[in-house]
Amino acid sequence: MQKTLVVIAGPTAIGKTDLTIQLAKYFNTEIISADSRQIFKELTIGTAVPEPQQLSAVPHHFIQHKSIHDNYNASAYERDALMKIEKLFHKYNVVFMTGGSGMYIEAVCSGIDDMPDIEVDIRQRATQLLENEGKEALQKILKDVDPDYYHETDINNPARLIRGVEMYWQTGQPFSLFRKKNRRVRDFNIVRIALDMDRDQLHQRINQRVDIMMNCGLLEEAKEVFPLKGLVPLKTVGYQELFEYFEEKISLEDAIEFIKRNTRRYARKQLSWFRRNKETEWFHPSEKEQIISFIQKGLSDA
Numbered sequence: 001m002q003k004t005l006v007v008i009a010g011p012t013a014i015g016k017t018d019l020t021i022q023l024a025k026y027f028n029t030e031i032i033s034a035d036s037r038q039i040f041k042e043l044t045i046g047t048a049v050p051e052p053q054q055l056s057a058v059p060h061h062f063i064q065h066k067s068i069h070d071n072y073n074a075s076a077y078e079r080d081a082l083m084k085i086e087k088l089f090h091k092y093n094v095v096f097m098t099g100g101s102g103m104y105i106e107a108v109c110s111g112i113d114d115m116p117d118i119e120v121d122i123r124q125r126a127t128q129l130l131e132n133e134g135k136e137a138l139q140k141i142l143k144d145v146d147p148d149y150y151h152e153t154d155i156n157n158p159a160r161l162i163r164g165v166e167m168y169w170q171t172g173q174p175f176s177l178f179r180k181k182n183r184r185v186r187d188f189n190i191v192r193i194a195l196d197m198d199r200d201q202l203h204q205r206i207n208q209r210v211d212i213m214m215n216c217g218l219l220e221e222a223k224e225v226f227p228l229k230g231l232v233p234l235k236t237v238g239y240q241e242l243f244e245y246f247e248e249k250i251s252l253e254d255a256i257e258f259i260k261r262n263t264r265r266y267a268r269k270q271l272s273w274f275r276r277n278k279e280t281e282w283f284h285p286s287e288k289e290q291i292i293s294f295i296q297k298g299l300s301d302a
Contacts, residue, residue, distance in 0.1 A: 002302040003089040003188040006295055007034075008098040009105055009274050010195030011267035013205045015285040017050050019195070020098040021058050022288060023295070029092040030059040032081055034099030034108070037236060039077075040068045042225060045218045046238035048209065068225070068233040073159075075115075078107035089188065094299065102273035109192070111184030118166050126166040130158055131230070141165050146174035152276070154269050156262055158235035191298035192280040193291060196271065203264050210260045213238070222246075237262045 006027075008020045024031050033039070037047040041064035049064060061084050066072050081097075085108070088095045099105065106112075129137050138161035143150045145168045153160045167175040196202075222242040225234055229243050238259050245255040274280060283291050 001093050004094050006096050006191045008193050011270040012100050013209045014195045016098045019285050020096050024058040024096045027094045029094050032097040033062040034097050034101050034104040036101040039066050040233050042068050045213050045216050045221045068231050074103045074107045075112045077104050078112050081108050100270050118170050122166050122169050126162045138165050148176040159232045189302035194274045194280045194282050195285045206263050207260050
């Protein structure tokens with residue numbers, strides 16, 4: 001049997017973790033996390049890190065193994081994840097990968113194109129623009145110079161905005177052009193699955209998750225990292241809104257509503273990203289038996 005990586009993708013709060021744990025137990029294997037926020041050890045509640053009992057049910061990799069002080073990106077993740085997958089394939093015929101970070105998943109499945117280095121002054125210029133004028137200034141530039149990347153990325157993620165803008169400033173070419181060049185063919189089989197559900201149901205799950213996060217101590221977690229708010233990993237949904245509350249720019253009630261709204265917007269971006277890949281098979285997260293059958297067919301066809 002050819003070694004197979006099974007990808008379980010989908011938007012935030014749809015139930016990827018619980019389902020993938022059930023699938024990994026069924027196939028007796030381990031899980032690679034593809035979440036660009038759960039990778040940081042200082043962030044737990046706001047990134048919806050799996051509960052201890054979930055992590056102990058099936059071995060997980062790339063959960064809270066980097067610091068927010070580290071410079072970590074999709075290229076580094078591609079390198080590290082492929083090394084871990086190769087090791088796991090010595091033990092298992094099937095390995096699961098799950099998460100909502102489309103670029104991390106794509107890095108492992110298809111590779112990240114070789115990107116030109118960004119000069120220090122250009123990087124500083126983009127970062128300074130963010131600090132002085134906010135992400136709206138970067139969003140406007142990116143929408144003008146690279147509408148393809150603007151419409152498919154999370155425009156509330158400053159790291160993604162900076163990457164798109166600085167690449168254009170460095171090369172005069174849109175970031176999306178570099179990302180659409182050479183796709184690498186992996187020496188293992190890949191089965192792509194994505195999860196979706198009725199939009200109202202998903203929005204309700206997102207709203208409920210935010211309420212649960214607040215009840216579990218998200219406000220206190222955000223307060224602890226507030227002095228480090230300038231770090232790129234903290235310029236993300238769930239933390240930025242509470243930082244604005246700490247700065248007395250908005251009320252706590254508004255901050256919570258903005259977290260819900262921005263998370264719903266992010267979920268729509270995630271769904272758009274995953275729909276680009278025509279090899280992806282879509283399921284409702286409740287369709288476990290159908291998903292198992294689809295995976296088994298993918299294994300037999302490999």
